[in-house]
Amino acid sequence: MAYNFHFDPIDMPPECKELRQEVRSFLRQEIEAGTFAPNDGKGTFSKAFARKVGAKGWIGMTWPKEYGGSERSHLERYVVIEEMLAHRAPTRSYSTADRQSGPVILRYGQEEVKKTILPKIASGDLCFCIGLSEPNSGSDVFAASTRATKTDGGWLVNGRKIWTSNAHNSDYMIALLRTSPKTQENHRHGLTQFLIDCKSPGITIRPIINMSGAHDFNEIFFDDVFVPDLHLIGEVDMAWKQASDELAYERSGPDRWLETFSVLVELVRRAGAEPSERLAEGIGREVANLATLRRMSASIAGMLQAGKTPGTEAAVVKDLGTNWEQSLPNRMRLLAPPTGDSSPESNDDRFEEALRHTTLIAPKLTIQGGTREVLRGIIARGLGLR
């Protein structure tokens, strides 16, 4: 019996190589135009940038043209995403919709919603957030208790979601809501996905400032919020069947190993062209890990293109990737201690700024989108252990 997961090498087709150059020159122009500062746009919310990306056809790239997509391959999409992330472009306003919400609507949404919402995601006009976690439902997503109760022409939502990234900037949320109690046989039963307009009456959004001082996540209160029947996504009570597909997209992407890339770039800058053997060895180790993660991530894009649902493989990439990117700042710190060099050519400030930022965001990397413990459970199931 073989328990190995396979990540076949991907030979990027010529159209991917051309596209990569096209994305790079677009980003160069945007940096020159001052749309975002190089290596500093990741946290910036910019719909203007999203619309430019949308106009290029780089949001919803794999979706059918009738819904605003470009019918391009998963590998082409992969190339665009990794170039955006490596350059820390301000993708925040559209990345969730592109990666998760759009594909869910495309797969399970009602036709009218698909026709009206998807083209607006693809044009960069809509920002989405994901309503999963609740005060008493974190890793245990199927314990969600925020209720949707049937009413005339729709549903009434009451309860609370938490740790919702970007809710304060979002136009829509896809929420996982309780429509029936769980059953004895299936503890995942009874939850339903809905599309919720974030501007609906009855919604209150309270910011939660994270430990790095940034406002990313939020707490959301629902008080008799009306959601029309049209916004029901998929089958009532059966969301557990839909959720796992969504995660293959979320879990393997370049954002699962490029979050702290800037600290490595700045270390290389600080090391200069002829570093000590110790520095060179330290840099080499990280580059080997990063390159391997990239191979595996691209391989998953290839599997998606081939119509597979590589759920376990995606968990493997996310577990390896987030552990690596999380521990990277600490290794960089020890390779390049602070110096007293105050010459203008010194790159100490850039390095220290990247180190500070990546050290502060590191704790979340093995928590968001499925904790390390949850991922290892998924991998263990893939190995036949549970």
Added chain:
Amino acid sequence: MTDNIIVDTATRIFADLCEPNTINDAEKGTWPKALWDALEESGLPLTWVPDTLGGAGAEMTDGFAVLRAAGRAAAPVPLAETLLAGWLLAQGNIEAPAGPMAIAPIYEDGHINLAGNKLQGRARHVPYARNAQHIAVLAFSGDTPTVALVAADAVAISQGTSLAGEPRDTITFDGATAVAVGAAHGLGTLGIVQIGATARAQQMAGALEHILDQSVQWSLDRVQFGRAIAKFQAVQHNLATLAGEVAAAGAAADAAAEAIAVHGIGSDVTSAEVAIAKLRVGEAAGAGAAIAHQVHGAMGFTYEHSLHHATRRLWAWREEFGNEAQWATRLGHMVAARGADALWPFLTQGS
């Protein structure tokens, strides 16, 4: 890497003729004749020799896939070495002889001189030198690299073993006469070390796949506290971590094999991918073997259990054709020389 008839043949031969006892006997000095003869009869050792030079003329990736299978089986024969020797001889346009071969040098700082057709110098840790009928050497006449073929009985061999119990001998050439020489066309010692490192990376990736299978199976069979230890979350998470390391090793090793097949030795892409592979696979070997042993408990620490066939090889192979630190340093200098803003283009070169 897709399965094909060459790999299937190799896998079948290993399944039939490479038992745990074969491996233990080989460590005690018994040449696994049946295993080697079957391999030779199938033509596998000459996978990388073009048909014009007496070989099978198969793809580079086929040979690497065979080595993956050999690593999975801990095959105690110089299959990698004979493949590498055949490849080296082909670079010098020299016909490959029958029988097991060894290759020298295996380290980048190894240096063997050639004057006329007389070899001079010493090569350390040469795998399977004592079992080889011929040795393929990359030697230098002044600065000119030359491929030389020398009969094993023409050189002095002093025996040594790796920590896996595999022959790692010292060859003293002492003026031995080469039976054939050929221009190496710019191939340097680094080139030998690169293809050798990729061969080892494939074997190691195979050995890692094997210890994952073995560890998962053991955890399902072994009962403690009234249930299979596979049911304990701590054990599950260790095995999940092992599976990640195994997957990373396989991906890295395949990337290097692919680079050699597509871009050849000497290209920038190959130089990067080989360094990445030997380093990343070496890291996975250390972390992976440790988990496999932890899962197996005391049983895995016995000579009787076969786990050490793979884990000892993993530890030994890490050192051959450059270890993690050496490849990391080389890779780090490659990156630094290009500069910070070229790091991302470097990572995406060729794609």
